[in-house]
Every structure is written in structure tokens, then in C-alpha cells.
């Protein structure tokens with residue numbers, strides 16, 4: 001597309017946008033009486049307008065039926081999670097039996113590593129990206145120590161080459177090959193939270209399996225943002241949160257994928273709880289854990305229905321939008337437009353203050369652009385916020401800007417770029 005650097009052009013793209021009405025489905029915070037330019041869906045997605053009603057429904061069921069709510073009403077709580085699994089499995093490219101919802105993200109990462117990180121003296125290493133989200137680093141280090149190994153020996157972090165900001169797939173594959181004999185697990189994010197790089201997950205799975213290791217993914221920044229094919233790619237496990245691009249509220253319930261090839265593997269460890277017990281026998285309360293077949297066999301605790309209701313409010317919007325594919329098409333155009341506009345700001349100012357470290361290839365990124373500010377980074381970030389542009393800040397000099405196709409417009413991108421220009425003269 002030949003983009004143009006005018007508000008008229010942005011408005012024209014908005015008018016041509018078949019998904020433009022979905023913005024109305026969300027509540028947008030105000031700044032001085034006007035909608036903020038919210039480019040922070042990478043951190044917390046906006047609230048669906050319908051969320052209150054979905055929660056109210058469950059409060060009504062609780063009020064009317066109390067404990068019978070588990071079995072009665074329109075959506076008995078006992079099977080409420082089933083309504084989430086269909087749409088989620090489409091978003092994640094999984095079979096429904098491979099997906100469940102439970103807990104929160106880091107907790108699930110731990111539970112999945114209980115199953116899929118089984119080090120012995122020969123195979124004990126984990127490969128991950130350098131600069132992974134800190135919670136993932138802490139989870140991995142503590143798992144390694146729990147098994148009696150030293151993270152210094154057991155954790156291999158792959159860093160970008162000197163002078164580069166993102167990883168080359170060939171370098172990731174090479175590290176996996178070089179450590180093949182000692183490798184237990186390759187654990188990568190789908191999209192790196194800092195750079196916005198979308199990794200070639202299929203290539204990573206292929207290399208990990210060839211080395212005899214498991215491949216697992218933290219899809220916090222990928223789920224609901226970019227299409228993935230967890231089943232077809234053969235990933236062993238994955239988990240994600242629902243509060244970033246899936247708009248299911250702060251601390252929203254997390255999702256889990258376990259590939260069906262592992263369902264019958266009795267050698268996998270699990271930290272079990274009654275909610276993962278065979279559903280047909282759960283209430284016999286018998287001793288001896290027997291897992292439900294499928295990802296649901298990893299469930300531990302009673303369903304948090306209010307969190308699930310919030311999740312359903314959002315997933316229903318994804319379904320109404322026709323799933324991820326149309327959203328992704330708009331997303332590539334929208335993020336491409338913001339990228340173009342930021343480059344225009346640099347051109348007009350005659351100096352490259354804003355350097356985008358996210359890959360330029362649309363296939364190697366999602367919504368997010370990570371912008372390194374050459375000077376006055378924090379002041380520029382504050383200027384944006386003071387002028388109604390909400391991105392987020394990452395030390396030491398990165399502003400993340402993520403136009404989300406469900407609720408952001410091309411005009412949002414234009415207005416954000418306008419403020420980036422104004423910031424250059426306002427701050428010196």
C-alpha cells in the first residue's frame with residue numbers, strides 16, 4: 001500500500017475498514033474529554049462494553065441458584081469453561097481437546113515445566129531468548145534450581161548479534177543444534193515483549209525436536225495478536241495470558257495448550273488437583289488421581305467463573321469479528337501505517353530520533369512497534385501521555401506503541417505520530 005502522511009488519508013482508511021464498528025464494542029478512557037489514543041493493548045487490552053453484563057449474569061445465577069449454579073441455569077458453571085475452548089482453540093491453532101483455561105500465566109508456565117522439563121544428568125539444559133520477560137526468567141531459574149542444577153550451567157540464553165536488536169532464526173537453530181546432546185527444553189516467547197519480534201515458532205519446534213528436546217512457548221504477546229498453529233507445528237506445550245490482546249481484564253485467566261500426542265503419556269509429571277480429574281468420576285471423590293483426557297487433565301482448581309465470564313465477553317467479540325484472520329489483515333496494514341508515519345517524522349525532522357527496533361517484515365512482528373528514542377526518551381514518553389497518547393515505557397529508552405485492530409484506527413496512528421513530531425520541538 002502507498003501510504004500518505006495526511007489525516008484525510010487516515011480517515012479514508014478508517015472509512016474503508018470493514019472492522020471499524022468493533023471500536024464501539026470497547027470502553028475507551030478519556031483525556032481532557034476526548035478518547036485517548038490507546039496504543040497499549042500489549043500490556044492491558046481495553047474493557048469490552050459487554051463485560052459488566054457478562055459478570056452481572058453470573059452474579060445473578062449465584063444470587064438465584066447459589067450452589068445449584070454449578071448444575072443449573074443457562075450456562076452451568078461446571079461446564080462454563082467449555083464455551084471458551086472453541087474460540088480459543090481457533091485463535092491458537094489447536095484442537096479443542098488441546099486447550100484449557102486455568103490460573104494465571106506464570107503459574108501455568110511452572111505447571112507445564114513440571115510436565116515438560118524433566119532433566120537428567122545428560123539432558124538438563126534449557127534454551128531461551130536473552131531478554132525474555134523477567135517472570136519467565138525467574139520461573140526457569142527456579143525450576144532449574146528445584147531440580148538441583150545451576151542456572152549458570154543449565155540455562156542458555158540466545159542474544160542478538162552485536163549491533164543487532166533481534167534474533168536471527170538461523171542463530172537460534174544453530175544454538176539448538178550445538179547443544180543437542182544436553183538439551184531438555186527449548187522455551188521461547190512467541191513475540192518478545194521488548195522488541196516485538198515474532199519468532200519463527202515452526203522452525204524452533206523443528207530444531208528442538210530434531211535435537212530430542214521438547215518445545216514450549218509463552219504466547220503472552222502473541223495470543224490474539226498473530227495467527228499461530230500450535231497443533232500443526234507440533235509444539236509440545238504453550239501458555240498465554242488473556243489480559244493483553246485478548247482483552248479479558250487485569251489478571252485475567254490464562255490459557256494452556258498441550259499437544260494431543262502427550263495425552264496418554266503416563267510418564268509426564270503433573271501437579272494434580274481435583275479439577276483435572278476424569279470428569280465422569282470427579283465427584284466420586286475416590287483416592288488416586290486419574291486425569292481427564294486432554295489438556296483439561298492439567299486443570300487443578302475450581303473454575304473462577306467471574307474471570308471466565310470476562311474472558312467470554314471478549315472471545316465473543318473475536319468470533320463476531322470473524323476470528324483472527326481479518327484482524328491480522330487489518331493489523332498488518334495499521335502497524336505498517338504507524339511505522340511509515342514514524343519514519344516520516346524522522347525524515348521531516350532531519351534526524352533519526354525514533355528508531356524502530358521491531359522487525360520491518362510484517363511476518364516477523366504483530367501489532368507492536370518498539371521505538372528507541374535517541375534522546376530525551378522518558379520526557380518524550382511523558383509528553384505523549386500528557387497529550388493523550390498512551391503507549392508504555394521500557395527501560396532504558398524504549399516506547400512501545402501497539403495499534404490493536406479491534407479498537408484502534410488509522411486516525412489514531414496519525415495522531416500519535418503528530419504528537420511524536422510535536423514532542424521534538426516541545427522537548428529540547
Ligand SMILES: *Cc1c(COP(=O)(O)O)cnc(C)c1O
Nearest residue numbers: 104105106133135193218220241
Ligand atoms: C505479560 C507476561 C507475563 C505475565 O505473567 P503473569 O503471570 O500473568 O503475571 C509473563 N510472561 C510474558 C512473556 C509476558 O509477556
